[in-house]
Amino acid sequence: MGKNLADLDLRAFLFDMDGVLFDSMPNHAKAWVHAFVSLGLKFTDYDVYMREGMTGSSTINEVFGAQLNRTATEEECQRIYQFKSKYFESLPAATVMKDVDGVLAAIQAAEKEIFLVTGSGQASLLDKLNHAFPGVFVKERMVTAFDVKKGKPDPEPYLMALEKGGLKANQAIVVENAPLGVRSAVAAGIFTIAVNTGILRDEELLNNGADLLYHSMAELKADMARILAVAQHTL
Numbered sequence: 001m002g003k004n005l006a007d008l009d010l011r012a013f014l015f016d017m018d019g020v021l022f023d024s025m026p027n028h029a030k031a032w033v034h035a036f037v038s039l040g041l042k043f044t045d046y047d048v049y050m051r052e053g054m055t056g057s058s059t060i061n062e063v064f065g066a067q068l069n070r071t072a073t074e075e076e077c078q079r080i081y082q083f084k085s086k087y088f089e090s091l092p093a094a095t096v097m098k099d100v101d102g103v104l105a106a107i108q109a110a111e112k113e114i115f116l117v118t119g120s121g122q123a124s125l126l127d128k129l130n131h132a133f134p135g136v137f138v139k140e141r142m143v144t145a146f147d148v149k150k151g152k153p154d155p156e157p158y159l160m161a162l163e164k165g166g167l168k169a170n171q172a173i174v175v176e177n178a179p180l181g182v183r184s185a186v187a188a189g190i191f192t193i194a195v196n197t198g199i200l201r202d203e204e205l206l207n208n209g210a211d212l213l214y215h216s217m218a219e220l221k222a223d224m225a226r227i228l229a230v231a232q233h234t235l
């Protein structure tokens, strides 16, 4: 907590994808837990949600370090990540996050720009987004795994989105669901809304510096008129 909505010169919203636009975290959790438990290692859904946004190799190396006292080889990283990805792809496709369409509609009605900032590197991302949210996301306003070197929790992805949009940090609001995503956005100096759509305690998001916290997209949607009024100084 630290920034004030009333201090913004609001021009854009920067959206994370997994756990924000799509209800995809339950599938990621299932797949990661399956991959580690298959190797006789301990890993829980909570562990997955806490690490959302981390690269696959970092996740694997953390678990190896804590439980096997060594780092994973490049070959092990690739094999485990492929195993996880294959299982993930076998699960029923994630649905659109309930009520996020209402949040996006409120932003479009207020004529603010919408950016996507995701660590995902799926080749068919834009098709998937266009199918779920017709006309909302465009390539020029997207930052994905292909664009960045460091990824979240480094501020790089959100700083890159600001640069793409010719925006200053006080001209945007980030919408995130993950502790490391919140940390990335806060480190970029951007007002950050956390929506706790998963299983984590609120503290995990608040302790990383979220400026506002909601428990669902319905809750955020219900507060959008107030947020926009304060940030546009029309209240």
Ligand code: MG
Binding pocket: 016, 017, 018, 019, 020, 052, 176, 177, 178, 181
């Ligand atoms: Mg997320």
